[in-house]
Amino acid sequence: MTTQRFLVSLFLILMLLAACTGPTSPQAPAPEPSPAAPLSPPVAVPTPQPPVIPPAKSPLTPSLPPTLPEQPVITSLVKNLEIPWALDFLPDGSIVLTERPGRVRLVDREGRLQAQPIFVVADVAPRGEGGLLGIAVHPDFEENQFIYIYYTYQSGGNLANKVVRLIKQGDAFVEDQIIIEGIPGATIHDGGRIKFGPDGSLYIGAGDAAVPNLAQDKDALAGKILRLSDDGAIPPDNPFHGSPLYSMGHRNPQGLAWDDLGRLWETEHGSSATDELNLIEAGKNYGWPIIRGDETREGLVSPMIHSGTATWAPSGMAFANGSLFFAGLRGQSLFQFTPDDPQAGLRRHLQDRFGRLRDVVLGPDGFLYLLTNNRDGRGVSSADDDQLIRIDPKRL
Ligand SMILES: [Ca+2]
Numbered sequence: 514m515t516t517q518r519f520l521v522s523l524f525l526i527l528m529l530l531a532a533c534t535g536p537t538s539p540q541a542p543a544p545e546p547s548p549a550a551p552l553s554p555p556v557a558v559p560t561p562q563p564p565v566i567p568p569a570k571s572p573l574t575p576s577l578p579p580t581l582p583e584q585p586v587i588t589s590l591v592k593n594l595e596i597p598w599a600l601d602f603l604p605d606g607s608i609v610l611t612e613r614p615g616r617v618r619l620v621d622r623e624g625r626l627q628a629q630p631i632f633v634v635a636d637v638a639p640r641g642e643g644g645l646l647g648i649a650v651h652p653d654f655e656e657n658q659f660i661y662i663y664y665t666y667q668s669g670g671n672l673a674n675k676v677v678r679l680i681k682q683g684d685a686f687v688e689d690q691i692i693i694e695g696i697p698g699a700t701i702h703d704g705g706r707i708k709f710g711p712d713g714s715l716y717i718g719a720g721d722a723a724v725p726n727l728a729q730d731k732d733a734l735a736g737k738i739l740r741l742s743d744d745g746a747i748p749p750d751n752p753f754h755g756s757p758l759y760s761m762g763h764r765n766p767q768g769l770a771w772d773d774l775g776r777l778w779e780t781e782h783g784s785s786a787t788d789e790l791n792l793i794e795a796g797k798n799y800g801w802p803i804i805r806g807d808e809t810r811e812g813l814v815s816p817m818i819h820s821g822t823a824t825w826a827p828s829g830m831a832f833a834n835g836s837l838f839f840a841g842l843r844g845q846s847l848f849q850f851t852p853d854d855p856q857a858g859l860r861r862h863l864q865d866r867f868g869r870l871r872d873v874v875l876g877p878d879g880f881l882y883l884l885t886n887n888r889d890g891r892g893v894s895s896a897d898d899d900q901l902i903r904i905d906p907k908r909l
Contacts, residue, residue, distance in 0.1 A: 584880070586908045587863075590624040591901040597884040598705065599829065599872050600901070601650045601660070606877055609660060610884065610901065613644035617662065617679075617686065620901065632679055632686040638667045641700025643674070647707035649715065651743060659743070660686065661715065663707045665698045672698035676707060676717060678743075692745040693757065697722035697735040702765040702782075706829065711775050714748055715741045716759065718766035718779065725802035728762050736763045736801060738779065738793060752796030762799040762813065768830030768839050772852060780827035780839045781816075788825040789816035790837070790850060818850065818859060829872030831881060833906045838881060840870035842891075847873060847883065847904075862909045867902060868892045881906050 597618075600610035608620040615637035616630040634645050643665030651659035658681035665674050675694035679686040692715070696704075702720035710716050721728045721736035728736025731753060740759035742748050747757055768780030777793040787806040791799055791814065800813040809815050826842035836851045845868055849860040863870070871886035883902045887894035 584903075584905065586905045588903045589897065589900050590882075590903050591620055591626045592897040594618070594626075594884070594899040594901065596644075596886060596889045597871065597899050597901065598644070598646045598886075599648045599707075600874050600882060600884060601648050602874070602877060603650055604655050608882065608901070609648055609650065611645045611648045611662065613646065613889070614639050615645045615664070617645070617648065617660075624903075629685075631684070632662075634662070634664055636666045638665045638672055638698075640665070640672065643672055643698055643700060643703045646674075646703065646705030647676075647717075649707045649709055652709050652713060659689065661692065661707055663705050663717065665703055666694075668695065668698075672700070672703075672722075674698045674703055674705070674719070676715070676741075676745075678745075690745065693717070693734075693739070693741060695734065696739075697724070697727060697733065699723040704763075704766055706767050706769050708769045709743075710740075710777065711771055713743070715743060716769055716777070717741070717757075718763070718769055720765040721763070721801065725764070728764065728801045729798075729803070731756070731758065731761065734758075737761050738763065738766060738769070738777075759795055760793050760797050760799060762797075762801050762803070764801040767828040770830040770832045770837060770839075772832045772837070773835070776852075778817075778830065778832070778837055778852075780825075780830050782826055783819065786820055786822050786824050788820040788827050790818050790827070790839070791816050792852075817852075818855075820844075826869075828870070828886075829874065829884075831873045831875045833875045833879070833881060836906070838873050838906065840873045840883060842869040842871065842886060845869055847881075847909075849909075863904075867900065868894070868898070876903070879907075880904060 596613040598611045598613050600608050606622045610618050615634040617632040619627040619631045637645050645664040647663035649661045660679050663676050665672055674696040676692040678690045678692055680689040696719045699722040702723050704718040704720035706718040708716050717739040719734050719737050727733040738759045739757040741757055763781055765782040766779050770778050779791045779793050781789040797814045804810050804813050806819055825844040828840045830839040836849050839848050846864045847862040851857055867885050868887040869892040870883055872884040874882045876882050880903045885899045887898040
C-alpha cells in the first residue's frame with residue numbers, strides 16, 4: 514500500500530520535473546531511482562529547501578524506548594495501614610482491603626491509598642483476634658457491585674461473626690444484606706477468610722471460637738468451612754443436606770485457595786505448633802481436636818503437611834505458577850508449597866523481612882500482594898507498618 518503510494522507520488526513528481534525542464538518524450542518511466550535508497554517518507558522528496566529539519570518525532574524518541582524498566586521484585590506499595598487483614602481486586606485493578614478496627618479501604622490502580630474509607634463497619638467488635646477480617650469481591654462485580662465482608666460483632670453477651678454483603682453507592686459502599694450471622698466468635702479463633710470458589714459459591718473459614726469440641730458438632734457453625742450461595746442460600750449440593758457446612762474438624766482456618774485443578778486448599782493454625790496445610794474435600798472431617806500432626810484415625814483426614822514442632826501461624830493463601838503461597842504470622846515468612854512436587858518441601862521467602870504476614874493474593878498482573886500484620890501488639894512494628902507489598906513470585 515505505502516510502496517504503491519510512494520511509486521504514484523514519485524511518478525507524479527517525475528512528471529512535474531519533466532514538465533519543468535522542457536519537452537521530453539511522453540513516456541518518462543525512470544526505472545532506477547524507485548525502490549533503491551533507504552528512503553525517508555515520500556513527503557521529504559518534493560521540498561528541496563530545508564533538508565536540515567529533523568523528523569518531527571525525533572526529540573521524543575529517546576524518552577519512549579520500547580523496553581520498559583522491569584518492575585522490582587519487591588515493592589512496598591502502601592504504608593501506615595492499621596492491622597490490615599484481607600484484600601481483593603476489583604475488576605478495574607484497584608484493591609479493596611480491610612483494616613481490623615472496621616474500615617474498608619481502597620487502593621487505586623496506581624497504588625495510591627484513598628484517604629477516606631469506602632465503608633466503615635458500625636457494629637464491629639475488634640477485640641483480641643476479632644474485628645473486620647475477610648473481604649471478597651463478587652465475581653460479577655461489574656454487573657451487581659457487590660463486595661462481602663466478614664467481621665466480629667457483639668451478640669448479646671457473646672462475640673459472634675457474620676458475613677455481610679455491601680453494594681456500591683456513588684464512591685462508597687453501603688450495607689445490602691446479611692449473608693450469615695451467629696458464627697460463634699471469641700477473642701481468639703475467629704477464622705475469617707472468605708472467598709468465592711471457581712463454582713461461584715462463597716466459602717467461609719470459621720474458627721472453633723476457643724471451644725474445640727464445636728469443630729466436631731455438625732449443628733455448630735464453628736470450626737468449619739462453610740459454603741453458601743452469593744445471596745446466603747444453602748446450595749442444594751452441599752455435602753450435609755440443608756446445612757452450610759462444607760467440611761468440619763477445623764481449629765482456626767485462615768487461608769483458602771484453589772489450585773489450577775480446582776482443588777481447595779486450606780491453612781489452619783494448630784495448637785502449639787502442628788500448623789496445617791489441608792486439601793479440602795466436601796463433607797470430610799479434618800480431625801480437630803481428636804488428631805493432630807501425623808496422627809491418623811479412620812474417618813478423619815490428616816494434613817497434607819504440618820509444621821511439626823515449628824510454628825508457621827499460617828493465614829492467607831494464594832495459588833500462583835503451580836505453587837501455593839501462604840502468609841506466616843509468627844513464622845514471619847511467605848511459605849511456598851508445590852503440590853506437584855511435594856519432595857521439594859516447604860520453601861520460605863522474605864524471612865523476617867517484613868515481620869508478620871497476614872494475607873497474600875494473586876493480582877491480575879501476576880504479582881503477589883501481601884499484607885503485614887505488625888500493629889496489633891503481637892509484633893514489632895516499624896515506622897512504615899502496616900504495609901501492602903507487591904512481589905514477583907517468579908523472581909523470588
Ligand atoms: Ca487437622
